[in-house]
Amino acid sequence: MSTILSVMALLLHAVLLIALAPLATGVVRIVKARLLGRRGPALMQPWRDLPRLMRKQAVVAESASFVTTAAPFVILSATVAAGLLVPSFALHMAGAGAADLLVVVGLLGLARASLALAAMDAGTGFGGIGSSRDMTFAVFAEPAMLLVALTFALLAGTTNLDAIAAVLREGTLGLRVSIGLVLVAMVLIALAENGRMPVDNPSGHLELAMVHEAMELEFAGPHLAFLQLAASLRLLIWAGLFGTLFSPFLLARADAPMQWLPALLGWIARVVIICVALGALEVSIAKMRVFRVPEFIGAALLLGLLAAVYLFVSTGFA
Amino acid sequence: MSHAHLGFGALAYDVAHLLDGAALILSFFLLYQTRILGVVNLYAIQAGVLAAAAFWQGWVQNDRDLYAAGLITLAAKAIAIPILLRRVIRKLEIHREIETTIGIFPSMILGLLLVVLAVLAVLPATTGALSLVREDMAMALSVVLLGLLTMITRRNALTQAVGFLSIENGLILAALGAVGMPMIVELSVAVLVLVAAIVFGLFVFRIRERFSSLDITALDRITGAHR
Numbered sequence: 091m092s093t094i095l096s097v098m099a100l101l102l103h104a105v106l107l108i109a110l111a112p113l114a115t116g117v118v119r120i121v122k123a124r125l126l127g128r129r130g131p132a133l134m135q136p137w138r139d140l141p142r143l144m145r146k147q148a149v150v151a152e153s154a155s156f157v158t159t160a161a162p163f164v165i166l167s168a169t170v171a172a173g174l175l176v177p178s179f180a181l182h183m184a185g186a187g188a189a190d191l192l193v194v195v196g197l198l199g200l201a202r203a204s205l206a207l208a209a210m211d212a213g214t215g216f217g218g219i220g221s222s223r224d225m226t227f228a229v230f231a232e233p234a235m236l237l238v239a240l241t242f243a244l245l246a247g248t249t250n251l252d253a254i255a256a257v258l259r260e261g262t263l264g265l266r267v268s269i270g271l272v273l274v275a276m277v278l279i280a281l282a283e284n285g286r287m288p289v290d291n292p293s294g295h296l297e298l299a300m301v302h303e304a305m306e307l308e309f310a311g312p313h314l315a316f317l318q319l320a321a322s323l324r325l326l327i328w329a330g331l332f333g334t335l336f337s338p339f340l341l342a343r344a345d346a347p348m349q350w351l352p353a354l355l356g357w358i359a360r361v362v363i364i365c366v367a368l369g370a371l372e373v374s375i376a377k378m379r380v381f382r383v384p385e386f387i388g389a390a391l392l393l394g395l396l397a398a399v400y401l402f403v404s405t406g407f408a
Numbered sequence: 409m410s411h412a413h414l415g416f417g418a419l420a421y422d423v424a425h426l427l428d429g430a431a432l433i434l435s436f437f438l439l440y441q442t443r444i445l446g447v448v449n450l451y452a453i454q455a456g457v458l459a460a461a462a463f464w465q466g467w468v469q470n471d472r473d474l475y476a477a478g479l480i481t482l483a484a485k486a487i488a489i490p491i492l493l494r495r496v497i498r499k500l501e502i503h504r505e506i507e508t509t510i511g512i513f514p515s516m517i518l519g520l521l522l523v524v525l526a527v528l529a530v531l532p533a534t535t536g537a538l539s540l541v542r543e544d545m546a547m548a549l550s551v552v553l554l555g556l557l558t559m560i561t562r563r564n565a566l567t568q569a570v571g572f573l574s575i576e577n578g579l580i581l582a583a584l585g586a587v588g589m590p591m592i593v594e595l596s597v598a599v600l601v602l603v604a605a606i607v608f609g610l611f612v613f614r615i616r617e618r619f620s621s622l623d624i625t626a627l628d629r630i631t632g633a634h635r
Contacts, residue, residue, distance in 0.1 A: 267429030267547065274433055385512050389440055392516045393433075396523060403527045404543055 092345040096184040099344035100174065103183060107173050110358075111322035112136035114329070114365050121369025122293075136322065143315035151212035151308055161208030162309065162316035165201040169320040169327070172197035176251065176330040179353040180344040186252040191239040194251070195232065198283065198327070201320060202228060209305035216297065220304030223380055227289065227301075230387035231282045234275060237394030241272050242335065244401045251331075255338035271397035273336055278390035280328045282383070285321075287372040289383050299377060329364045333357065420468040421541075424585075427461040428547045431581055432523070435554035438574055439519050440512055444502060444566060448493045451570050454577055455485035458584075465584050474584070477594045481580065484598060489573065489605045496566065496609055500616055515561045522553040544585040551578030563623050565615050569608035576601045 116133045123130025132138075150158055175189040175197075206225055209217035243249045245266065246257040282289045285302035294300055306317050334341065340356045342349030378386060434454040441447050462478030465471070510518075526549040534542045555578055558571030576597060583594050615621075 267425060267432065267543065270426060270429040271433065385440075388513050389436075389516060392520055393436065396436075396520050399520070399524055400527065403524060404531065404546070 093184070095347060096182060096186075096344040098347075099180040099350070100183040100185060102350075103178050103180065104170075104174055106354075107178060107323065107326060108170075108319075110361070111319065111326045112140060114326055114361055115322040117362060117365040118325075118369045118372075119293075121366050122373050125370060125373045136318070140315045140319060143318070144312050146311035148309075148311040148313050150310075150313075151214070154212045154308070157211040158208050158308065159313070161204045161211075162313040162320075164204045165208075166316040166320045168197045168201040168204070169323045172201075173323050173327050173330075176327050177255065177334050177341060178326075178330045179357040180342045180350060181252050181255055181334075181338070182344045184344075186344075187250070189251040191242065191249045191251055191254070192236070194327070194331070195235050195239065198324065199228070199232060201324075202283075205305055205317070209308065212308045214308060216300075216304040216307050220301050220307075223301045223383075224305065227282050227383055227387055230384055230391050231279050234279050234387060234391040234394045235283075237391065237398050238272050238276055238279070241268055241394065241397040241401060244398065244405070245269070251334055255334050255341065258335070259338045259341075261339075266401070268397040268401045269336070271393050271400070275390040275393035275397065276332065276335075278387060278393070280332075282387050282390070284325050284328060286368060288375055288378050288386060291377045294377070299380070301380075325365075326361065329361045330357075332364070333360050420464075423464055424461060424468070425544060427457055427464065428544050428581060428585070430457045431461070431577065432547045432550055432554075435551045435558075435574060435578075436516070436519060438570070439515055439554060439558055439561070442512070444497055444564065445494070447567050447570050448490050448497070451493075451574060451577075452486050452490040454574060455481055455489075458577055458580055459486055461581070461584055473594075477580070477584075477598075480595070480598050484602055485573070485577070489602075492605060492609060493566065493570070496612060500612070502564075502566070509563055510561055515557065518561075519554050519557055522557060523550040526550040526553055541585060545582060548578050548582035548585060551575075551581055554578075563625055565608075565612050569605070569612070572604065572608070573601060576604075 113133060113136070115136045116131065119135070120130045120133060148159075172194045174185060175194055177183060177186075177189070202224065206221035209221045211217075239249050242254050245268065246254040248254060248257075281287065285292055290301040290303075291299060292302065295303060297304075302321070306314065309317055337360070340353065340360070342353035431454055434450055434457065438447060438450045438454070441450055459478045459482035462474050462481055466474030466478060527543075527546045530546040530549055531542055534545060552575050555571050555573075555575035558574065559568045562568050562571065579597055580594065583597070
């Protein structure tokens with residue numbers, strides 16, 4: 091019975107994840123537009139864009155190799171795989187055993203590396219600039235994320251997301267300063283990984299400043315649709331990571347379907363809050379210079395390191 | 409975690425711990441922030457966190473003195489001193505970026521090492537006390553050391569003043585962590601910092617008058633240590 095329920099929870103999670111991902115992007119856009127005094131696109135606009143792009147022909151540069159055509163599939167499947175592992179509303183879904191923080195980081199890293207490769211494939215200038223910048227950011231963001239994983243491993247004794255959430259749910263750890271440090275570090279990393287405002291402007295097409303947009307320039311039709319869906323999914327995956335690691339009390343158990351509905355509503359509320367906060371943040375600050383971004387993500391790296399070291403040193407004497 | 413089954417005591421410590429942690433993170437932000445108005449704002453926020461910590465301790469320990477300390481912190485350091493500093497900034501027209509002498513990344517690494525040093529220094533020295541109280545002490549010492557580092561890594565006289573004021577925040581944090589600290593200690597520290605802020609204010613104007621800049625490397629010429 092519990093196996094069937096855990097599989098059902100996973101299926102519901104997967105359907106909702108893909109259905110809601112473009113909507114979350116839509117919410118961010120609406121919030122930004124309203125705060126800037128514009129009406130903004132409709133909530134469903136990202137969902138309307140996807141079928142429109144799917145119907146078009148995929149134009150590929152003459153000089154491009156198979157990397158360009160294969161990359162969108164790799165990126166989307168890696169992102170979806172990561173999305174299936176990160177709990178949204180229920181813990182102990184089917185496949186929770188594989189839901190390791192390091193695996194999730196690795197899958198997102200795979201998607202990122204594939205996009206960087208594909209952007210350089212056609213040999214145009216912007217793609218190359220975009221990939222080189224994105225990789226420079228990744229050099230700092232990925233070790234920072236590994237330090238976050240290390241901190242949770244020290245606290246909970248495992249890097250499995252489900253197990254960490256289960257340990258944190260018991261509340262025996264209490265509020266630790268390391269968790270606060272990790273939270274700040276993860277916010278900075280999430281902004282960088284999702285290509286959000288102080289690091290990258292998701293709606294900007296200024297040649298000198300773009301990072302993620304520059305890498306998408308060479309893609310058209312279904313390929314572009316895949317990349318856009320993957321980018322939307324990544325936002326939701328990060329929202330799920332925050333929910334699982336920092337408010338595990340609000341998640342349901344997969345084998346208790348009575349808890350599903352409130353947990354689902356809680357998840358949607360959390361995603362909406364994150365999207366609104368993100369939109370408000372994006373309109374209130376300016377993008378930083380590309381050369382300053384390593385400092386920004388470096389701060390996340392150091393906060394992660396501080397969290398791990400603090401935990402390491404203080405438990406050494408406790 | 410022995411404090412887990414202390415009931416309300418656990419929550420009391422947890423919240424105090426979290427506020428201390430917030431003060432520590434703000435010290436790091438202070439080290440990171442390079443804009444002079446941002447530095448002042450961060451200092452005001454840190455003082456606000458400190459006032460919240462004082463109110464919380466006052467409520468938990470049912471101690472009226474701590475409420476008074478919290479009020480003084482809020483009025484003097486979260487409101488009055490930042491207003492004073494902002495007025496100075498406006499008068500001198502220095503909204504521009506401030507330079508750090510050794511760069512942000514190295515100073516963050518140094519800050520990290522200082523936190524480790526603080527933990528290594530405090531924890532063995534306080535064996536016998538509750539583990540969370542010891543960590544609070546370590547964090548207070550970290551805030552003090554990070555304030556010192558902020559003073560060292562900046563050239564601008566005004567940001568150095570803010571660094572000095574944040575050292576004093578660390579001292580108050582330590583006083584809050586120690587149960588039964590006499591009120592007179594906190595009061596004298598608070599008065600001291602008010603006087604220091606006024607002195608710094610005058611001092612900054614004097615430097616500006618003489619050298620038409622707040623870069624304190626200009627002072628090297630006086631001592632003969634000119635590079």
